[in-house]
Amino acid sequence: MVQYLQSHFDASFGALSDPTRRGVLEQLGRADASISVLAETFHMTLTGMKKHVGVLEQAGLVTTEKVGRVRTCRLGRRGLQEEAAWIERYRQLWSERFDELDNVVDELNRKERVHGRKKR
Amino acid sequence: MVQYLQSHFDASFGALSDPTRRGVLEQLGRADASISVLAETFHMTLTGMKKHVGVLEQAGLVTTEKVGRVRTCRLGRRGLQEEAAWIERYRQLWSERFDELDNVVDELNRKERVHGRKKR
DNA sequence: TGTATACTGAACTATATGGTTCAGTATCTC
DNA sequence: GAGATACTGAACCATATAGTTCAGTATACA
Known part of the structure; x- marks a missing residue:
């Protein structure tokens, strides 16, 4: 299968x-x-x-x-629905990864501000 | 482009x-x-x-x-959004085609019933 | 320093892909 | 029946793909 x-x-x-x-x-x-x-x-x-x-x-x-x-x-009768589903599932994983990464970046930015360092 | x-x-x-x-x-x-x-x-x-x-x-x-x-x-930062969009647009065309076909089939079935012919 | 690890690049193999030409066969149309 | 049209299949070509081996280089670590 x-x-x-x-x-x-x-x-x-x-x-x-x-x-x-x-x-x-x-x-x-x-x-x-x-x-x-x-x-x-x-x-x-x-x-x-x-x-x-x-x-x-x-x-x-x-x-x-x-x-x-x-x-x-x-x-044909087959209309790419499974392919659309595969891509959607991938996009799910992808956005989770980038949300995560963005959180890390946000966190770093926050710490920088707290410690009074210059922003690039 | x-x-x-x-x-x-x-x-x-x-x-x-x-x-x-x-x-x-x-x-x-x-x-x-x-x-x-x-x-x-x-x-x-x-x-x-x-x-x-x-x-x-x-x-x-x-x-x-x-x-x-x-x-x-x-x-990577690119996350298949354009590919998803391509497939969605295709699926749109696809379902229009099949809705159309289904309408034709419905129409034929309707006529068959009206004219009292046997259904397969 | 020496050895193990992680990758890199060149070269080679087999098969697939995207295209062609050419020589058919089958089906219209007059 | 003759000629035009629409496809089909075999054969060929150049290039790409999916993998390998082998011989490096660079880094880590004892």
Whole structure:
């Protein structure tokens, strides 16, 4: 399960680490699109775009369906909620750490004032 | 500026796409740690861990400071707020798309009932 | 002073990534 | 049926990634 979740995040964050793929997600957020439309939008060969779509599909962020000649791409049912949760949990830890650090700094400043030392 | 932001996300999402690096961030969320402690925790050579820390540092997620022999790693001042915002905006688009789809499905179901057809 | 510790950097390996071209196959459309 | 369109797959290329080993340097400590 942990293993599963890990590779899950590997795939989704990996998918998000490329600007073309983030762009594709934004575009599909506005409207479904074929591989060739996406390829044209991002100035890339069909084959190149197909690979990107494949990566997004692997990550569960996009689904595709081929009807006739055309493969239509749309946003997948998985919508980054777990990734959002991971980041939120991290941000929690992060802000705790910095609150702590700020307290230490505040404490030092307070002591400086008490002992009448100059502030930098 | 857009260019800057893009590579920014490339680096941070790329950093998050590796399970070791996500683990390092979680550990540093609990306490600062040296390279060797991190290397031991994640069963890796010092050199290997140093590379991971370098990636996290490049992404602005970790800062390090060397005192004597020891390089101490801690969470960086940048805390994934922009990444959280990107994901939230995406989730917005995503849920709009699916609300829309759900409306279409509801509409179809409604018509089916009106015309007295069997439900699957 | 000598030894152990902690890191650093270069070099090497294997595999993955992001892209291409080229040669197909399948599907429209006239 | 012929030609155009849309995709697919294999092969190739350059570069990046994730790791290693090995040979240092710098610091701590007895």
